[in-house]
Amino acid sequence: MTKKQELLNLITNEFNDFKKLNYGHNIVPNSVPIVWFGNAEEYLKSELKIITVSLNPSDIEFKINKTSKPTTNLRFPDYNGSIESLYIAYNNYFLKNPYNSWFKASFGAVLTSFDASHYHNALNTALHTDIGCSYATSPTWTGLTNSDKNVLEHIGAKSWHSLVEILEPDVILYSASNNFENKISFPQVGNWTSINVNSKSPLLKGTFKISQNKNSAVLFQVQGRKPFLQTSKEEKLKFKDHIK
Numbered sequence: 408m409t410k411k412q413e414l415l416n417l418i419t420n421e422f423n424d425f426k427k428l429n430y431g432h433n434i435v436p437n438s439v440p441i442v443w444f445g446n447a448e449e450y451l452k453s454e455l456k457i458i459t460v461s462l463n464p465s466d467i468e469f470k471i472n473k474t475s476k477p478t479t480n481l482r483f484p485d486y487n488g489s490i491e492s493l494y495i496a497y498n499n500y501f502l503k504n505p506y507n508s509w510f511k512a513s514f515g516a517v518l519t520s521f522d523a524s525h526y527h528n529a530l531n532t533a534l535h536t537d538i539g540c541s542y543a544t545s546p547t548w549t550g551l552t553n554s555d556k557n558v559l560e561h562i563g564a565k566s567w568h569s570l571v572e573i574l575e576p577d578v579i580l581y582s583a584s585n586n587f588e589n590k591i592s593f594p595q596v597g598n599w600t601s602i603n604v605n606s607k608s609p610l611l612k613g614t615f616k617i618s619q620n621k622n623s624a625v626l627f628q629v630q631g632r633k634p635f636l637q638t639s640k641e642e643k644l645k646f647k648d649h650i651k
Contacts (some may be wrong), residue, residue, distance in 0.1 A: 410451055411494075413573045417566065418442055419490050421541060424562050432555040433544045435466045437477040439486065439493060440541040442570060444505075445525050446498045449532035450574070457523050457531060459514045460572060460581040461634050462539035462548040462565070467506055469543055482506070501526045510535070513634040516643035517580055534574065538567045538583065538590055549584065560590075568592060575617055578650060581623040582634030588627040593617055602649050604628075604642040612649055624650050 419439075425440045441464045450456060464571045469477035482504050483496040501510075510525055514535070518524050528626035539548050539556070540563030548556070571579075571593070581588070588599065593615040602610040608629040617623050626646060631637045 410573060411448075414442075414447060414570075415490055415494055417569055417573065418493055420569075421562075421566050422490065422493070423568075425542060428542075428558075432558050433546065433551060434559075435477050435543040435545050437479065438466075438469045438543045439479055439483065440543050441497065441537070441543070442566065443470065443471060443497055443594075444500045444510075446496075446501070446527070446532055447534060447574075448498060449527070450534050453523070453531040453533075455521060455523065455531045455578065456574065456576045457518065457521055457533040457578045457580065458537040458571070458576045459518070459525070459533060459535045459634070460538050460567075460579060460583070461513070461535075461630070462583050462587070463537045463559070464531070464541065465506065466543050466545040467509075471546050473545075497650065513582070513636070514580065516640045517635055517646050520644050520647040530535040533580075536567060536570060537563065537644055538581075539563050540586070541566060542591065564590060564592070571617060571623075575621045578624050579615075579623050580635075580646070581625055581627045582630040583627075585629050588613070589624075591615055591625065596622060599627075604638050604645075606638045606642065608637055610638070610646075610649065 421440045421442050430436050467480055485496040485499055486492050492639040520534050521532045523529050525533050540559035596616055600612045604610045611624045611627040615623050
């Protein structure tokens with residue numbers, strides 16, 4: 408089976424789970440699951456395969472502002488109701504109308520360290536993923552009740568791990584709430600190493616066995632208002648050095 412077919416199958420399964428929830432648990436109305444953001448085909452061609460990880464999509468992915476009516480037309484105009492079109496919409500996300508203020512502030516400098524970008528302007532094309540769930544919620548993850556989180560995370564964690572098994576990344580750049588590094592259920596090779604990056608929270612480095620033949624390096628840091636926000640640009644540009 409091709410990687411594309413594996414990804415299409417994953418989207419199908421995720422969409423079926425999504426429909427069963429019927430926009431409950433504070434899922435944004437008129438939204439769709441966002442299994443990943445970015446061009447998976449370019450990612451798979453990249454010399455260094457990198458994914459970024461946070462908790463779950465913002466409602467701003469489907470709204471111009473907090474009070475506007477949600478729509479997929481804002482950032483996923485290629486979506487026409489089919490699974491194939493959703494695959495295309497994910498791949499074209501950074502070509503259309505991406506949430507630039509969040510993505511560039513969160514991951515721009517970190518990815519630059521690896522000659523990578525979510526956008527189409529670097530040697531390596533990175534994808535963005537969410538480990539909490541792929542559904543946009545209002546409020547976002549930290550504002551959800553524990554009951555909602557448990558329901559969504561049960562689906563989201565399974566989907567995220569399935570996605571990572573397909574993508575087989577070399578590097579995972581992960582910034583989320585405290586202790587979320589423990590949400591990775593792949594077997595860990597060794598222990599976390601703490602790295603001082605002159606920030607309130609240290610950078611944690613770990614290695615996980617994604618498959619029989621693939622280990623992935625993980626850099627994790629507790630986020631501020633946005634991923635890696637507590638770390639200076641100067642330090643972010645050194646992140647690749649911590650993988651060596």
